[in-house]
Amino acid sequence: MVLNQKNAVSTVSLQQLRLIYGAYKRSWPDGTPIQLLLPASGTPAMQAMVSRVFKRQSEEEVAQYYVDLVFQQKLVRPPAQLSIRESLARVRSQPGAIVVANEGEVDDARGLRLLPLEGL
């Protein structure tokens, strides 16, 4: 899991990640709004998110799920789905951003906080 270096969070459990990506938890403990980012379509990280975080069978169901959340006014729009390079750049520039990446995808950790996530 990749956070901005300024984010003071030191651990995030799988359950907390579900709450974050389900828009139940929309701000970090210091009040910074959480900005959700999703791994690029078809990547191992996105597939892991689909099955372990969203507990869905396909990316299509995740897309449907986010339309549902927008309808419930939990989100203004679905999270951006970016390449790993774009995601890391976004996380570096935005203190509240979060993205899930596979180990080895982050070749430059400058400006980032990398947290292991058990069970994903």
Next chain:
Amino acid sequence: MGRPTWAALALVLLLAPTQARGDDAARIEALEREVAELRLLVKDLQAERPPTPPPARAPMDHDHGPAAGGPTSGGWAPTLAIRGFGNVQYDYETNPEGPRSGSTNHFTNGSMDLLITSEVAQKVGFLAETQFEFNPGGETTVDVERLLVRYDYSDALNVAMGRGHTALGYWNARYHHGVWLYTTTDRPLLFRFEDDGGILPVHFVGLELGGSVETAPGLFSYVFNAANGRGQITDEVQLVEDKNDSKMLAGMLRFAPEIVPGLAFGVNALTDAIPSIPGDPTRAHSIGETIAGFHVVYTEAPWEVLLESQYIRHEDHTFHRTNASWGGYFQAGYRIGKFMPYYRFDWLGIDERDAFFAGIPGVEDSTQHVFGVRMDPWTFLALKLEYRRLLARSADSNAGTAQVSFAF
């Protein structure tokens, strides 16, 4: 230049390409990172330039930035997102004179629902849902079904004001006018809209407090409403006035245990004073209304299991009596790839003496079996085939619906 100097120069020339290759690789990597960051910056700047051509995007965006043009305040530009839902269908009815029909077999230009959401400022959101309805007489009506401004103070507290969904159980909070979102083709009998024979005040105009608190055993959520109450009849949502000073108060609590993801329990309660109708001897005085309900849902894929019930108690101050009605539904579906077969059982138990429900078509003791299958051939388009067997006090009927619903 002596021999050692020449030797040193030769060594430098020999090693230089290797060193340069290493420098180039580092520079290329740095440049790639810089390009990625600049691309994001350009996207953000482009998003601020009005008007931008409509993106041909799926509802799950691949990228976005602060949209909408015009002046910004403190570096903040409101973001705007527009989505919509629509449905068309064919309805078959064996008993056109049945309590919920009144029509022969027909194609239906279902509805079109426009949903506008915006981030007006940081932590301040806006939502407007406008419904275009096509009525039997051929006319089209436009209804603003929801219009809410919401401030998110924290996860535990958000405050909204406007017109929205009353805190009345699971279905009313989860679903509304976007038929594509439903597993079934239509709402449960209990949660029909006020203008469609509904017996519950599913809309409110007023204030809403809500939030969720994460605890070790699970997630607690709550919603409270303080709003204009019911009007004189079930179909009257008091948008710009309230016929009495008392306000409707409603609240709902829900708990989702961490140990069973997808499971949630909830309870809700509502109290209101329904105004009298001057000149109507059966409604000479107000009616005190109390609604209490519960829901249990399990929505972990591939299952969808919903059980919900609401009890409605009316304290009739004209006849000095209490009337009690209730209703509910049980719905279960199981997703198999792109298919989800489902079943729902609806029930309504209406107190016939209740002056507030008197004369409303379809509001009578009823049970209904619903069998169907939802197919999702594309991500944002669903096909549903459904059969319904309605057993009502006045008449029974069999009905079928083939529906195409979509999000755009």
